[in-house]
Amino acid sequence: MWVRLMSDGSRLTVGRAVDWSFAGTVGAWLTRPGPASTDYTRIQAIDELAVAARKAEGPVREVTRMGGDAPVAEARIVDRPGWIRAASDSMRVMTGGADTPANAITGRVTGAQTGAVLAFISSGILGQYDPFAEGDDGGLLLLVYPNVIAVERQLRVSPSDFRLWVCLHEVTHRVQFTANPWLAQHMSQALGVLTSDGADDVTQVVARLADFVKKRRAGGMQGPSDSGILGFMRAVQSEPQQAALDQLLVLGTLLEGHADHVMDAVGPAVVPSVQTIRNRFDQRRQRKQPPLQRLLRALLGVDAKLSQYTRGKKFVDHVVERVGMDRFNAVWTSADTLPLPHEIEDPQRWIDRVL
Structure with missing residues (x-):
């Protein structure tokens, strides 16, 4: 939901068959209600967030050494239907979707499917920064207050501390993009390749898919991007698309790991119970899910997303510990200084190459 324009100014076409307004309506209708709360609790959570x-x-800004004196934009505090509508609108703009799709029946069907997916995601997302939404700083920070209330209750942690801790993560994403505007263009270019029509014929795709199945049976998968849904995606992609997927995975891993590092680096002076929150939150991430939940999470890439947090934080933690935050910030210089896929797992190789 981060990209809407390609490097040549053209819009993606993959979303023109979706009735995005219907997707938002269906998603809002299907989403589960938030936790039971009094009006006082809801108003307090919204105000405090x-x-x-x-x-x-x-x-x-102090921890990341980025952001300077740029003005601070207001966050938008939403419920689950509000997040779904914002997400569907962002996806419509990003994919170049029309307000009214050419085929009304197809648009409604794909809109209903998209709305169902958004409804599933809406109950778990705490916040999101969209650098391409219409906001005061060129982007928009969304915080989903019912989910914040639900998780802080599950973890049995201080609501005030947890709400600030969540905001530290999402605000870090805002600082990442506002301090380094080229990041959005880099993502645009990679997504443009990833969503373009492949030039390979069917026999080439089938051959790659057969090779994927053969490697999986032989136990030859190397990492998170080689197995599961990501491995299947790579199996049917052309080489340029595989490279673009790698770029997006690495960038996502860096962004999420950096934000998780900042959440913890602020320390107890800012969030007194930061260590308790981190320990309980990590335990929650690792808990077993029912079979249907596990299937949906795999299909939607949720588990791959959680892997990004863990692997990315280890990378950032290691580099910052070795060279300090100022020298780590060389990573934001250009696309050439971003870590390569193998460097995420071996941070010293990034240090040797870039620093």
């Missing part, structure tokens, strides 16, 4: 988003900006 808005304050926490502003309060997080200073510590994030």
Whole structure:
């Protein structure tokens, strides 16, 4: 949901068959209700999240050494249907979708499918920064207050501390993009390749798919990007598309790991119970899911996303510990200084190459 224009100014066409308005409506209808809360609790959470988003900006800029004196934009605090509508609108703009698809029946069918997926995701997402949405800083920070309330109750942690801790992560994403505007263009170019029509004929695709199945049976998968849904995606992609997928995976791993590092680096002076929150949150991430949940998570790439947090944080933690944050920030110089896929697992190789 981060990209809407390609490097040549043209819009993606993959979303023109989707009735995005219907997707938002269906998703809002299907989403589960948030946790039971009094009006007082809801209003308090909304107000406190808005304050926490502003309060997080200073510590994030201090830890990351980025952001300077740029103005602080307000976050938008939403419920689950509000997030679904914002997400469907963002996807419509990103994919070049029309307000009314050419084929009304197809648009409704694909819209219903998309809405169902958004409904599933909506109950788990705590926040999101979209650098291409219409916001004061060229982007928009969304915080989903019912999910924040639900998780802080599950973890049995201080609501004020947890809300600020969540905001530290999402505000870090805002700082990443506002301090380094080229990141969005880099993502645009990679997504443009990834969603373009492949030039390979069917026999080449089938051959790659057969090779994927053969390697999987032989136990030859190397990592998270070689197995599961990501491995299947790579099996049917052309070489340029595989390279673009690698770029997006590495960038996502870096962005999420960097944000997780910042969440913890602010320390107890800002979030007194930061260590307790981190320990309980990690335990929650690792808990077993029912079979249907596991299937949906695999199909939607949720588990791959969680792997990004863990692997990315290890990379950032290692580099910052070795060279400090100022020298780590060389990673944001250009696409050439981003870590390569093998460097995420071996940070010293990135240090040797870039620094």
